[in-house]
Amino acid sequence: MSIPSTKTLDHIVHLTPPGTVDEVSRQFRDLGFNVIPGGTHAGGLTANALVILQDGVYLELISFTHPASHYPPGSPDRAKRDANPWAWKSLGWIDYAFLGSSKASIANIINDRAGTHIYEPEVEGGRVRGDGKVLKWVISAPGEELGRGSTPFFCGDVTPRELRVPIDPPSNAEHPSGVLGIAYVRVLVGRKALSELSSQLQFVVGEEAILKTNTQLQWELKTPSGSGSTRNPRLVLSIPTNEEEEVSLKDRGPGIAEVAFWTGDGGKAGEAVTPYGKVVWLRPT
Incomplete structure (x- = not known):
């Protein structure tokens, strides 16, 4: 097998x-x-x-x-x-x-x-x-x-x-904002823990990161239905980029900081904060 x-x-x-x-x-x-x-x-x-x-x-x-x-x-x-x-x-x-x-x-x-x-x-x-x-x-x-x-x-x-995951009827996956799929999931981690967590994620994904800097790593993922009209999503591991994220990491610990979505032509763009989390909309270029 x-x-x-x-x-x-x-x-x-x-x-x-x-x-x-x-x-x-x-x-x-x-x-x-x-x-x-x-x-x-x-x-x-x-x-x-x-x-x-x-x-x-x-x-x-x-x-x-x-x-x-x-x-x-x-x-x-x-x-x-x-x-x-x-x-x-x-x-x-x-x-x-x-x-x-x-x-x-x-x-x-x-x-x-x-x-x-x-x-x-x-x-x-x-x-x-x-x-x-x-x-x-x-x-x-x-x-x-x-x-x-x-x-x-x-x-x-x-x-x-x-x-x-009831994908039938297809209308279940149709959204007024034009969202098609996941662009990335960004996980926030402290600088000292970046290397250790990146090693663990490499064991999980089974591949090395496709992008690696001193502050961020990225892995390309698959999706259950394939990428279709959008690019494959990425798992992003990152240290905080501003004071707000520093505070969030201190209060919440390491974990997801934001989720980004691909949208189609005429779809939503920009970002928003729900009462409990950050959402980003992106259009493929």
């Missing part, structure tokens, strides 16, 4: 306060995105809505269904919520996933490249769609020492990916 690719961008996760899936859906619609219903994850701790792009990547607009105080201290449900990898994250862009595999262990592939244990074995996950369809997948996440959000986790579908 051939080794599956480990550089296909699958989705990007955006977190808002508990119970706000409808509100964040409205906010992203106001930005020009078409938002479709998602569902409730297994265990009932979180719910989501989706923004599906023509390159097959999607945004997961997620929130916890209840604040931690909803669950009695010491109860099993409270323990499960506190153990969730996103329970202690600051709001906004919090994580990103590459497409995994249910037939081969992505963790083993990456750990073999690294010569050490940096990814955890696959665990089962899933959610129930609003129409009752049950979705199943396996997740492989970076170990605790790497942290979630600066290196990707992997999601490998057990049930067909089309159930998790």
